[in-house]
Amino acid sequence: MKSLFLTFHVYLAFARKSFQRRMQYRVANLAGLTTNFFFLLVHIFVYTAFYAARTDPQPLNLNEIITYFVLCQVFFMLMPFWGARSEVTSAIKDGSVSLQLTKPVDFHAYWLADECGRACYYLLMRGLPTFLISILFFEVAMPRQPTALMAFIVSMTLAALMSAAITITIFSSAFWTLDTTGISGLSYSIITLFSGMLVPIALWPEWLAHTAEWLPFAGLIDVPFSIYLSKITGAAVWIAIGKQMVWTLFFMGLGRVLLSRGFSRLVIQGG
Amino acid sequence: MHHLSLYFHFVKLRIRSQMEYRLSFVFDLFSQASVSVIDFFMIALLFDRFKELAGWSLWEVGFLYGMIGICFAVAEMMGRGFDVFQRNVVRGDFDTMLVRPLGTFYQVFSNEFLLRRVGRIAQALVVFLVANSQLTITWSFAKVGYLLISLVSGTCFFIGLFVIGATSCFWTVQSIEIINIFTNGGVFMGSYPFGIYRWWFRHFFTFIVDPENKFTFFEIYVSLYDYDLFNRFAQMRA
Numbered sequence: 001m002k003s004l005f006l007t008f009h010v011y012l013a014f015a016r017k018s019f020q021r022r023m024q025y026r027v028a029n030l031a032g033l034t035t036n037f038f039f040l041l042v043h044i045f046v047y048t049a050f051y052a053a054r055t056d057p058q059p060l061n062l063n064e065i066i067t068y069f070v071l072c073q074v075f076f077m078l079m080p081f082w083g084a085r086s087e088v089t090s091a092i093k094d095g096s097v098s099l100q101l102t103k104p105v106d107f108h109a110y111w112l113a114d115e116c117g118r119a120c121y122y123l124l125m126r127g128l129p130t131f132l133i134s135i136l137f138f139e140v141a142m143p144r145q146p147t148a149l150m151a152f153i154v155s156m157t158l159a160a161l162m163s164a165a166i167t168i169t170i171f172s173s174a175f176w177t178l179d180t181t182g183i184s185g186l187s188y189s190i191i192t193l194f195s196g197m198l199v200p201i202a203l204w205p206e207w208l209a210h211t212a213e214w215l216p217f218a219g220l221i222d223v224p225f226s227i228y229l230s231k232i233t234g235a236a237v238w239i240a241i242g243k244q245m246v247w248t249l250f251f252m253g254l255g256r257v258l259l260s261r262g263f264s265r266l267v268i269q270g271g
Numbered sequence: 272m273h274h275l276s277l278y279f280h281f282v283k284l285r286i287r288s289q290m291e292y293r294l295s296f297v298f299d300l301f302s303q304a305s306v307s308v309i310d311f312f313m314i315a316l317l318f319d320r321f322k323e324l325a326g327w328s329l330w331e332v333g334f335l336y337g338m339i340g341i342c343f344a345v346a347e348m349m350g351r352g353f354d355v356f357q358r359n360v361v362r363g364d365f366d367t368m369l370v371r372p373l374g375t376f377y378q379v380f381s382n383e384f385l386l387r388r389v390g391r392i393a394q395a396l397v398v399f400l401v402a403n404s405q406l407t408i409t410w411s412f413a414k415v416g417y418l419l420i421s422l423v424s425g426t427c428f429f430i431g432l433f434v435i436g437a438t439s440c441f442w443t444v445q446s447i448e449i450i451n452i453f454t455n456g457g458v459f460m461g462s463y464p465f466g467i468y469r470w471w472f473r474h475f476f477t478f479i480v481d482p483e484n485k486f487t488f489f490e491i492y493v494s495l496y497d498y499d500l501f502n503r504f505a506q507m508r509a
Contacts, residue, residue, distance in 0.1 A: 031449040038452045041472060042460050049467035050321040058320075182295055185302030189309045198313040203320055 010105060011113040018117025022125075029125055036073040036130050043069045044138065059202040064229050067141040068200050070134040071225050075156065077122035079195070079220055080166040081188055101263070108168065108256050115164035123160075144230045151237045155224040158244040163220055165251035166191075172255060175262030196222030202231065216247035274373075278381050285384040296387060304390035311336060311398055314462065327464050330405040337399025339461040342425030343454070344391035350430040351383035356437035379437070429454060 022029075044066055051062045060068065101107065134140055143149040166187070173183050192198055194217035201209050201222045212218050223240050226232045232240055289296055314336065318329035347354070356379055359365045368378045408414075436450035460468070 034449055035452055035456070038456050039459070042456070042463075042468075045468045045472070046317075046324070046463055049325045049463075050317060052325070053323055054321055182298030182302050185299065185306060189302070189305040192306075193309045193312070198310075199316050204316060205319060208316075 011109055014105075014110055014113035015117035015120070018114045019121045022118065022121045032077070032126060033129060036076065036126065037133070040069055040073045040130075040134070043072075060200055060229070060231070063139055063141055064231075065200065066138050067229060068225050070131065070138060070140050071228065072197060072221065074127040074131045074134075075123075075159075075221070077126050078119050078160045078163055079197070080163040080170065080191060081184075107263075108252075108259050111168050111171070112164055115167060116160075119160045119164065141229065143228055148227060148230050148233075151241070152224055152228040155219075155227050155237075155241055155244060158241065158248055159220050159224050162216065162244065162248040162251055165248060165255055168255040169251055169258060172258035172262050175258075175265055191217050191220065194218060195220040196225075200225075202226070216250070219244040219247055274377060278377075281381040282384045286386050289386050299387040300390040303387055304394045307340065307391050307394045310462075311394075325464055325467050330402040332463060333398050333402035334406065335464065336462040337395050337397075337402055338422065339425065339458055340395025341392060341399065342422060343429050343458045344388045344395055345422075345426045346429030346433065348385045348388035348392070349426070350380070350433040351385040352379045352381065353430070353433040353437040355383060357440040360440050429457075432457075 047065045047069070048062065051058070051065070100110075103110070131140075143152060170184050170187055194212050194215045196212070196218060197220075201212050201218060204212070212222070219240075223232070223244060227237055227240065311333070314332060315329060318324070318332070324332060356365075359368075359379075359382075365375075368375050371378060432450060432453050436454075439450070
């Protein structure tokens with residue numbers, strides 16, 4: 001029991017270091033906030049113009065759309081779009097990853113802890129201010145029931161975990177390609193499309209929405225936000241969260257397998 | 272003249288070096304094109320549901336999207352040197368440029384050439400051409416000339432933004448990410464008719480950032496000229 005606690009303590013320390021490292025870049029964060037708001041504004045203008053021409057009821061009303069995109073910007077930095085982040089892939093490229101490997105820790109868990117620290121940082125320093133300022137300027141809908149809020153928190157936590165697992169999976173491909181720009185570009189386009197980041201899945205034509213249901217990526221954005229907006233209610237919430245869990249475990253497993261394969265290659269290369 | 276031929280020589284070298292990693296190049300080409308294909312696919316999805324945007328049809332928006340997409344992708348292809356400029360400053364590579372007997376601006380400009388942006392250019396071009404075939408535009412000499420001028424000036428405008436972003440790193444070492452609002456954000460914003468934005472937002476981009484209206488508005492002027500959208504435009508302003 002004590003050793004388990006000690007292990008947890010080590011990874012918590014990694015997560016905290018990851019958080020602190022990012023605290024250094026205050027100006028960069030301010031610039032990021034501005035960028036968040038710019039994209040939020042353009043989205044809101046575009047959808048307002050689209051909705052202005054239509055009087056018939058839509059699956060999401062304009063107010064819900066605005067809330068959806070506010071949430072998008074709040075959680076944007078938690079999404080797995082940063083697979084090409086150079087510090088990790090260049091560690092594999094220039095071999096300094098071997099130094100990290102000498103640490104007596106599980107490497108997958110180490111990266112996961114690092115990603116979790118990163119997620120916490122962006123949630124607090126980027127997400128929270130974005131949300132608070134948005135409440136001032138736009139009509140942001142709040143969750144209807146406390147149960148919806150609770151389900152949303154669970155669902156969003158799973159989304160962040162899955163995002164971290166996907167990021168690590170993309171990183172580990174660098175053991176084969178040495179350069180992750182191609183694969184992260186490709187995964188970027190698939191994820192932006194099927195997560196519902198650009199257009200909420202509720203507005204899609206049926207055939208495409210059906211495809212998205214079978215893919216894991218809706219669990220990153222569309223599923224938690226739909227729970228927030230009470231578009232998924234009752235037993236469907238449990239099914240949605242269950243699906244998210246399965247996919248999260250899948251990507252965790254995939255990342256672990258790829259990493260251990262990659263390490264064996266690394267050893268061979270290093271001689 | 273000497274500079275020009277030297278430039279083409281540099282470009283040839285860059286292309287050859289990028290071709291060394293052919294698999295990675297092909298992969299990049301497709302991944303870049305896929306990002307922009309999905310971009311436009313999403314616009315098409317919205318039009319599928321809502322039919323029109325402030326009186327604009329899908330292909331009228333496609334016309335804008337194609338034009339600004341071409342300008343931006345060409346600018347990225349040619350102005351890549353300014354995009355990675357901060358790396359040179361951090362590493363101290365810029366010092367070597369200072370001792371060479373050529374202008375530093377010229378050297379930074381000719382330092383990089385990103386051929387894989389061809390994928391993005393092709394995608395924007397396809398959208399632009401399809402949009403043209405869907406709209407009834409009677410092309411004339413003057414209009415084609417005006418179109419070319421707009422494309423060139425739009426490209427120059429984006430390269431200019433890259434330069435501004437690059438020079439900022441003399442003060443901040445890391446180049447300021449905020450320039451993304453005007454580059455990537457500008458493309459995103461410019462893909463839609465300008466009239467849908469609120470006046471203060473519109474005026475910020477037309478008068479403060481770009482007093483000469485080369486940005487975002489330039490392609491609207493082209494559309495006005497080419498496609499006779501005067502009435503629609505008047506309605507939008509009202």
